[in-house]
Amino acid sequence: MLFGSNFVLNKCREVNAFTLYPWVHSWINLRSFSHQIEAVTFPDVNPADLPASANFSMAAGDFLDVYTEPESWHCVATVFFIDTAHNIISYIETIWKILKPGGYWVNMGPLLYHFAEVPNEHSIELSYEEVRSIILKFGFEFEKEELSVKSTYTQNVHSMLTYQYNSVFFVVRKPL
Ligand SMILES: C[S@@+](CC[C@H](N)C(=O)[O-])C[C@H]1O[C@@H](n2cnc3c(N)ncnc32)[C@H](O)[C@@H]1O
Known part of the structure; x- marks a missing residue:
């Protein structure tokens, strides 16, 4: 990639x-x-x-190492991403930390935990219900939430076999 x-x-x-x-x-x-x-x-x-003049950059590296500056972003968008974590709570913690007060986190995707069945890899696999309660415990407020967004990912739409995710879409806000 x-x-x-x-x-x-x-x-x-x-x-x-x-x-x-x-x-x-x-x-x-x-x-x-x-x-x-x-x-x-x-x-x-x-x-x-x-x-x-556009403020555009691309950073290669682990999300947890690259994005560390507290209260530096107005918005974080994660698309088919949060399930790449070894520990999803550390992703939520980082997003909370780097957002400015009043900032938004927009997420879309499933919970196909990437390390779930990889030998010798540690992985925390929480249900969306559990992820949601942790998001709330950090202090985020839900602005929008759709629990079953039909979505596909990198596949031949004409194939006789297709996968469809029931993705979660949400917008949460770090209060002012
Ligand atoms: C399923 S892909 C989604 C990519 C894109 N957002 C999309 O919707 O097509 C997951 C992406 O997360 C990146 N990724 C995985 N673990 C990561 C980490 N720890 N830090 C930063 N990026 C990571 C992968 O390189 C990959 O680009």
């Missing part, structure tokens, strides 16, 4: 300049051969169009 994002952010200078065939090696669950050789083009926007 880092190689990919480096290429898009630093090397792409034109919309739809490149073509990929993401499903070309997949021979199963095809309704039509045309789906196997379907092309996608990228980037959908030109990163170079970003105004020079």
